[in-house]
Amino acid sequence: MGILNATPDSFSDGGRFNSVDRALAAAEAMLEAGADLLDIGGESTRPGATPVSQDEELARVIPVIEALAARFDCPLSVDTSTPSVMTRAVEAGACLINDVRALTRPGAIEAAAASGASVCVMHMRGEPGDMATRTDYRDLVAEVIDYLAARLRLLREAGIPAERLLVDPGFGFAKTHEQNLELLRRLGELSRLDAPVLVGMSRKRMIGEATGQPVDRRAVGSAAAALLAAERGAAVLRVHDVEATRDALAVWAAMNSA
Ligand code: 7PJ
Numbered sequence: 001m002g003i004l005n006a007t008p009d010s011f012s013d014g015g016r017f018n019s020v021d022r023a024l025a026a027a028e029a030m031l032e033a034g035a036d037l038l039d040i041g042g043e044s045t046r047p048g049a050t051p052v053s054q055d056e057e058l059a060r061v062i063p064v065i066e067a068l069a070a071r072f073d074c075p076l077s078v079d080t081s082t083p084s085v086m087t088r089a090v091e092a093g094a095c096l097i098n099d100v101r102a103l104t105r106p107g108a109i110e111a112a113a114a115s116g117a118s119v120c121v122m123h124m125r126g127e128p129g130d131m132a133t134r135t136d137y138r139d140l141v142a143e144v145i146d147y148l149a150a151r152l153r154l155l156r157e158a159g160i161p162a163e164r165l166l167v168d169p170g171f172g173f174a175k176t177h178e179q180n181l182e183l184l185r186r187l188g189e190l191s192r193l194d195a196p197v198l199v200g201m202s203r204k205r206m207i208g209e210a211t212g213q214p215v216d217r218r219a220v221g222s223a224a225a226a227l228l229a230a231e232r233g234a235a236v237l238r239v240h241d242v243e244a245t246r247d248a249l250a251v252w253a254a255m256n257s258a
Pocket of ligand 1: 045046079098099100120122168170171198199200201202204238
């Protein structure tokens with residue numbers, strides 16, 4: 001899964017056409033590098049990021065999804081917690097709703113269920129603004145699994161079929177560096193949930209802490225982490241550096257088929 005940000009950068013002129021064109025170019029590069037699906041997001045969930053209004057999120061994300069759906073065949077995912085964005089994104093061509101808040105916003109479950117799309121639910125505590133202080137777990141992996149199991153049950157009861165649900169332990173969301181490493185080491189335990197596991201570690205602080213590299217030099221560390229996750233059963237790898245990830249997986253596949 002290639003990550004496509006539909007967030008305006010500070011140095012762009014803020015024009016919508018400009019950002020759609022940039023998204024198309026970035027998408028094309030990721031597809032050429034071997035991405036199987038693309039995840040489009042218009043809200044930054046980095047700690048301390050300013051919240052985005054619903055109208056602004058729609059204006060960032062929907063034109064990009066429409067343009068991608070018109071140009072490419074590949075499945076599209078929308079990274080959002082906002083019910084109206086879920087509805088409009090699926091109408092525009094998205095087939096997966098990727099929600100770091102696990103459909104906890106009012107109306108999100110109803111919007112997702114009515115859309116007919118697949119849903120990825122992620123574990124987090126609190127909000128991106130305060131999650132860094134909420135890292136006291138008695139048993140991290142058990143709590144993550146229990147939380148995701150409860151969300152899966154609720155979503156199935158809301159009418160979303162089990163085969164349309166994915167889970168994500170939420171690397172970097174309300175976890176310390178040590179806890180992120182424990183989650184990665186024990187990722188295989190999530191197979192108990194009987195849902196495909198999606199992971200996102202790409203360029204995150206855990207990669208920076210392990211490698212000592214700044215965010216623009218974390219492609220190799222991120223590919224290594226993605227490979228370790230794949231080996232532990234992850235089905236979907238959410239990454240910025242598609243080519244590096246593909247190459248890492250190709251070595252593993254070659255070993256397995258030898
Ligand atoms: C994740 C995400 C993740 C899922 C972000 C970043 C922060 N969605 N959206 N899992 N992270 N499912 O990419 O650094 O880990 S935004």
